[in-house]
Amino acid sequence: MSTGQVDKAFAELREIFGDRATTSSVHTMAYSRDWSPRYREMNDLPDIVVIPNDTQEMARITKVAYRYEIPLVPFAGGTGMGGGAVAWKGGIMVETKGLNRVLEIDEQNMTVTVQSGITIEVLNAELARHKLWLPHQPESKRACTIGASIGCDNDSTFGVRYGKILDCLLNAVIVTGRAEAIRVGQRKASFSSTGYKLLDLLVASEGTLGTITEATLRVVLLPEAREVRGYLCRCLNDTARGLERLLGSGLAIESAHANCRNRLHFYTHSYRERYGREPQLPEWADAILFLSFAGDRDIVAFNVDKATRIMVDEFNAERVGEQELVEGWWDSKHRLEFVPFKQKWPDSQRQKKFGAADLGLPIGRLEKGYLRYLQIAKKWDQEILGMTIYNESPNKATASISFAVFVDDSSQDKVNQFYQYVREMSEMAIELEGTMSTYIGDGDRLGGFNQFEHGPGLKYMRRIKRIFDPKNIMNPGKKFRSRWIEYDQGAHT
Amino acid sequence: MERKRLEDYAEDIYTCNRTRCGFCREQCPVYHVKVYETYSCRGKMLVGRGLIEKTLSPFEEMAQILDHCLLCGLCQARCALHNLDIITSMRREMVRRGFSTPVHRENVQRILTEGHLLDIRTAPKRQGQIPLYVGCVYRSKPRELATALSVLERLDIHPLIGDETCCGYIVDATGFDKEFEEVQEQLKNTYQQFEAPEILTLCPTCTITLREKYGLPVKHAIVAVAEQLHKKQGIVKSLGFRATYHDPCHLGRMLGVFAEPREILRHLGIQLVEMENNRYFSTCCGGGGGVNAVDPELSLEIAKNRVRDAIRVDVEIITTVCPTCEPTLLRAAGRLAGELGTFVDVQSLWDLLDKALQ
Numbered sequence: 127m128s129t130g131q132v133d134k135a136f137a138e139l140r141e142i143f144g145d146r147a148t149t150s151s152v153h154t155m156a157y158s159r160d161w162s163p164r165y166r167e168m169n170d171l172p173d174i175v176v177i178p179n180d181t182q183e184m185a186r187i188t189k190v191a192y193r194y195e196i197p198l199v200p201f202a203g204g205t206g207m208g209g210g211a212v213a214w215k216g217g218i219m220v221e222t223k224g225l226n227r228v229l230e231i232d233e234q235n236m237t238v239t240v241q242s243g244i245t246i247e248v249l250n251a252e253l254a255r256h257k258l259w260l261p262h263q264p265e266s267k268r269a270c271t272i273g274a275s276i277g278c279d280n281d282s283t284f285g286v287r288y289g290k291i292l293d294c295l296l297n298a299v300i301v302t303g304r305a306e307a308i309r310v311g312q313r314k315a316s317f318s319s320t321g322y323k324l325l326d327l328l329v330a331s332e333g334t335l336g337t338i339t340e341a342t343l344r345v346v347l348l349p350e351a352r353e354v355r356g357y358l359c360r361c362l363n364d365t366a367r368g369l370e371r372l373l374g375s376g377l378a379i380e381s382a383h384a385n386c387r388n389r390l391h392f393y394t395h396s397y398r399e400r401y402g403r404e405p406q407l408p409e410w411a412d413a414i415l416f417l418s419f420a421g422d423r424d425i426v427a428f429n430v431d432k433a434t435r436i437m438v439d440e441f442n443a444e445r446v447g448e449q450e451l452v453e454g455w456w457d458s459k460h461r462l463e464f465v466p467f468k469q470k471w472p473d474s475q476r477q478k479k480f481g482a483a484d485l486g487l488p489i490g491r492l493e494k495g496y497l498r499y500l501q502i503a504k505k506w507d508q509e510i511l512g513m514t515i516y517n518e519s520p521n522k523a524t525a526s527i528s529f530a531v532f533v534d535d536s537s538q539d540k541v542n543q544f545y546q547y548v549r550e551m552s553e554m555a556i557e558l559e560g561t562m563s564t565y566i567g568d569g570d571r572l573g574g575f576n577q578f579e580h581g582p583g584l585k586y587m588r589r590i591k592r593i594f595d596p597k598n599i600m601n602p603g604k605k606f607r608s609r610w611i612e613y614d615q616g617a618h619t
Numbered sequence: 620m621e622r623k624r625l626e627d628y629a630e631d632i633y634t635c636n637r638t639r640c641g642f643c644r645e646q647c648p649v650y651h652v653k654v655y656e657t658y659s660c661r662g663k664m665l666v667g668r669g670l671i672e673k674t675l676s677p678f679e680e681m682a683q684i685l686d687h688c689l690l691c692g693l694c695q696a697r698c699a700l701h702n703l704d705i706i707t708s709m710r711r712e713m714v715r716r717g718f719s720t721p722v723h724r725e726n727v728q729r730i731l732t733e734g735h736l737l738d739i740r741t742a743p744k745r746q747g748q749i750p751l752y753v754g755c756v757y758r759s760k761p762r763e764l765a766t767a768l769s770v771l772e773r774l775d776i777h778p779l780i781g782d783e784t785c786c787g788y789i790v791d792a793t794g795f796d797k798e799f800e801e802v803q804e805q806l807k808n809t810y811q812q813f814e815a816p817e818i819l820t821l822c823p824t825c826t827i828t829l830r831e832k833y834g835l836p837v838k839h840a841i842v843a844v845a846e847q848l849h850k851k852q853g854i855v856k857s858l859g860f861r862a863t864y865h866d867p868c869h870l871g872r873m874l875g876v877f878a879e880p881r882e883i884l885r886h887l888g889i890q891l892v893e894m895e896n897n898r899y900f901s902t903c904c905g906g907g908g909g910v911n912a913v914d915p916e917l918s919l920e921i922a923k924n925r926v927r928d929a930i931r932v933d934v935e936i937i938t939t940v941c942p943t944c945e946p947t948l949l950r951a952a953g954r955l956a957g958e959l960g961t962f963v964d965v966q967s968l969w970d971l972l973d974k975a976l977q
Binding site: 146148150151152153155156157158159160161163166167169175177201203204205221223224245247248251266268269462466467468469470471472473475476479535 | 630633634635636637638639640641642644645654655656657659661662663665666668669672674675678680681684695696697698699700872895899900
C-alpha cells in the first residue's frame with residue numbers, strides 16, 4: 127500500500143462521505159488502540175477513518191479499499207482484548223457506530239433487526255419498551271455492538287440459559303472483501319439445514335471476511351423477577367459438578383459463574399466502595415458459584431430454594447449469607463452499576479492492566495487447569511488476578527475460563543512476557559483437550575499460532591478467507607498471523 | 620497559582636488508555652451526535668497521550684474538537700479519573716500554543732473589560748439579610764430574576780445584592796489560564812461578600828465556580844427554598860400536573876443537589892416522572908462548556924435529544940432550575956414540535972414556585 131493509493135482512496139471517500147471521512151491525526155490517534163495489552167509507545171494508526179450509515183455506504187467504502195488494495199478494519203466498541211480492532215497495517219478504519227438504527231421489532235415473531243453498530247445496552251433499552259430483551263449480554267455491553275459480538279463471538283452472562291450470540295442470531299448482512307453485500311442465515315426461522323452454514327462462519331470472523339452491517343436476532347420476554355445467589359464451594363470441581371446436577375434436576379438456571387477466591391476481589395469493587403469493607407470468606411472456601419434465576423416470582427423462589435438445598439446438601443456448599451456481597455458481584459457482572467465517580471475498570475487498572483488467557487477446557491479438568499495457571503503465571507512473572515468460569519452453552523456446564531493476570535505494560539519486554547504467558551496457557555489448553563480461546567478470538571495474538579490447535583484445518587480456513595476476501599484487504603494481520611506469538615513447527619507438532 | 624498541566628495527568632491518561640472500558644462513550648451527548656471516537660472522553664484521552672508523548676502537536680482542528688466538549692461530567696461519573704480536569708488542561712494547552720476559538724477569545728475579552736459575559740439588563744442592588752450572587756445570565760434576564768427574588772421574599776429569604784463581576788467559569792473552562800487569574804482578581808476586588816458565612820446563588824455554574832475556584836461558602840438558592848418549604852408546610856397551592864425534572868449538570872452531578880428540587884416538586888403537587896437518565900447520569904441540555912458558542916447546531920441537536928428523553932416518558936412539561944438549561948431546552952422543544960408535532964414545554968422551577976405561592 128503506497129501513500130499515493132491512500133491519497134486516491136481518501137479523495138474518493140471524501141467525495142462520497144464529506145466530513146464523515148478524515149485523515150486528520152487527531153482522529154486517527156483516537157482509533158489507535160483496543161483493550162489488548164500493548165506497551166506505551168505502541169500506536170497503531172489507521173490512515174483514514176470513515177463513518178458509513180448503511181450497507182450501501184459500507185459497500186462503497188469496500189469498493190474503494192478493493193480498488194486500491196488498502197486494508198479495511200471495522201471498529202466497534204474498542205473493548206476487544208485480542209487486538210482485533212487495531213489497524214496495525216494502516217488503511218481504512220470503519221467506525222461502525224454510524225450503523226446504529228433499530229430497523230424492525232417484530233413482536234409477533236420475537237425478532238429484532240438492527241444495524242450492526244448499535245450497542246447491546248442501547249438495543250436492550252429499546253427492547254425493554256416492548257417488554258423484550260436480547261439475552262446475549264457481554265460485560266462490555268455498554269460499549270460493545272451487535273456487529274462486534276458477532277465478529278468476536280464474545281462472552282455472555284446468560285449463556286447457561288440462552289447461549290452466545292450465535293444462539294440468538296437468525297441472519298446477518300455482510301459486505302465481503304469483494305464489496306458484495308449478502309444476507310446469510312435463515313431469515314426469521316431458527317434453523318436451516320439447507321446449504322452450508324455461512325451464518326456460523328461470520329461468528330468470530332473478526333472482520334477478516336467482510337464487515338457485518340445488519341443482523342436479525344431472536345429476542346425473549348423480559349422476566350418478571352430475578353434473584354442472584356452465591357454458594358461457597360470447597361473446590362472448583364464442585365462448582366461444575368454442582369451446576370451439572372442443578373441442571374439435571376430440571377431447574378432453570380439463568381446464569382452461572384464460578385470464581386476462585388482471588389477473582390472475587392476484582393468483582394467486588396462495587397461492594398467495597400459501597401460498604402467500605404473487604405468481603406469475608408471462610409478459609410475452606412476455594413471457589414464461589416454465583417447463580418441467577420429469572421422468571422415469574424413463584425418459579426424463581428422455587429428455583430432458588432431447590433438450588434440451595436442441592437448445593438448445601440449434596441455438595442457441602444454454603445450459601446453466601448451476606449447478600450450485599452452477591453449484589454455487589456452482580457453489579458460488576460450484569461448491572462454495571464458502580465458508585466458514581468468510582469467505576470471499577472479504571473479504578474482497578476491504575477498501575478497494571480487486566481489481561482487474560484481465555485481458554486476452553488473440558489469440565490473435568492478445572493482443577494488441573496487452575497494449578498497450571500498458577501505455575502505458568504508465576505513462570506512468566508504475571509500477577510495473578512484470578513479465574514472466572516463462564517458457562518456459555520444452554521443447559522449444560524461448560525468451561526469458558528478467564529485466567530486473568532495484571533499485565534505490566536510499561537515496556538515492550540514486559541508485554542512480551544504476558545504474551546508468552548498466553549502462549550504457554552494456550553499450549554496447556556490443547557494438551558488438556560480444550561481450545562485456546564473462547565471469547566477473545568485470535569486477533570493479532572493467536573493468529574498463525576492457532577495452527578497448533580487446528581492443524582491442517584487452518585489451510586482450509588485460509589481458502590475460505592480467500593473466497594470472501596481475494597485481495598486480503600479485510601482486517602489483514604489477524605487470525606492467520608500473530609504479532610506476539612510464534613508458531614514453531616518443530617515444537618508444536 | 621500554577622495550574623496543573625496536561626503532563627501532570629499522565630497517570631490518569633495512561634490508566635484510561637489501558638482500561639478502554641468505554642463506559643464514557645455511548646452516553647456522551649457530543650459523541651452521540653458526532654460519532655467519531657475522538658469526541659468521546661476515551662478518544663480525547665488518546666489524543667492527550669499523543670500530546671504528552673509528542674507524537675501529536677496542537678493544530679486548529681484539534682483545538683476545535685476539544686472545544687466540542689460540554690464539560691458536563693457525565694463521562695467522569697461513569698469513570699474514576701479526573702476527566703474534566705484533563706480535558707480542561709488540554710484546552711489550556713491549545714490556548715497556550717496559540718489555538719483558540721475566536722468567539723471564546725471575544726467572550727474572555729469582554730469579561731475582562733466589562734466584567735460580565737452578557738448584556739446586563741438589570742442592576743438589582745438591594746439590601747437584605749443573606750448575600751445573593753446573581754451571575755451574568757440572571758443579570759441579563761430581568762423578568763426571570765424578579766421572579767426568583769419574589770419567590771425568595773415570599774419564603775422569608777431576603778437577599779442582599781451588591782456589585783459583582785463574572786465568576787469567570789467560561790474563561791476557565793475554555794482554557795484561558797492567565798486571563799482567569801485576572802477575572803478572579805476582578806471579582807475579589809468587586810464583590811464585597813467574601814467574608815460572609817453563606818452566600819446564595821441562582822446559577823448552578825456560578826455556584827460550582829465560586830465554591831471550587833474561590834472557596835466561597837455558596838449554596839444554591841433552590842436548596843434554601845426547599846428548606847423553607849419544609850418548615851412552612853402547606854403554604855403553596857397544588858399545581859397538580861405531571862412533569863419531568865432535568866438535572867442541570869453542575870447542580871446535580873457535580874454539587875449533588877438531587878433531592879431538593881424533587882422535594883419542591885412534591886410540595887407543589889406535581890407528579891414527577893423521571894427520565895431514563897437522571898440524577899448522576901442525567902444528560903446535558905447541550906448548553907455547557909461553551910459548545911453553544913462554537914457550534915450552536917450541535918448544541919441544538921443535543922438539546923433535542925434531551926427533549927426526546929422527556930417525550931419518551933410521556934410528559935408535557937420539563938422543569939429545571941438553570942438559566943442555561945431552560946432556554947436551551949425550550950429552543951429544542953420548539954424545533955422538535957415542528958418536526959414531530961409534539962410540544963413539550965420547558966418551565967423554570969422558579970416560575971412554578973411563583974404560581975404555587977400566589
